[in-house]
Amino acid sequence: MKALKGLAISLSVVLATFVGTVQADEVRVPISEQGSGAGIETPKSGITQASVEQKFGSPQAIHGPVGDPPITKWVYSGFTVYFEYDRVIHTVIHHQ
Template identity: 45%
Template sequence: MKNRTIKAVCAAAALSALAVAPLTTAVAEEVRVPVMSQAERGAQENLPRTGMSQSSVRNGWGNPIRTSGPVGNPPISQWHYTDFVVYFEADRVIHAVLKPSR
């Protein structure tokens, strides 16, 4: 009986502590990132288009400076050129991204 009373007192103390605990609020910091003129530069640059094969990219832009991957399933790889990076899923371009201008 004594053990049950101690458990009840502990439970009541825990509940009352929660009742008087201050409510926490979420705080978010706004981060502003300058928007690069990616779309404008992309329109001016000759970049590989979505759906192109790796052989077409190699024929049009030459050998990449560096490659990485493939990683994951589906396999994603990257070909790095001087001004842009081409992302492939298997053998096809899924995206080409300009590197930040210096």
């Protein structure tokens, strides 16, 4: 019993030491800046592939269509556009 009590105390000291040395950085992004893309203009949901290409030019890469409904991904230098059939469903700004 004494051995178990000593082991429990030793384990507690080791855990306290370990936990006390863990550190992490916290990144705070003001709500007004979240998802802002630093002023990058992107296609709006609902517009057609033809409209996107007319306004933003040809994409650097095209992936798809994949699945049902068919989802296609167009990659530009600052963002990626996702289409369902030929309509924009989402745009993701690339992390810089």
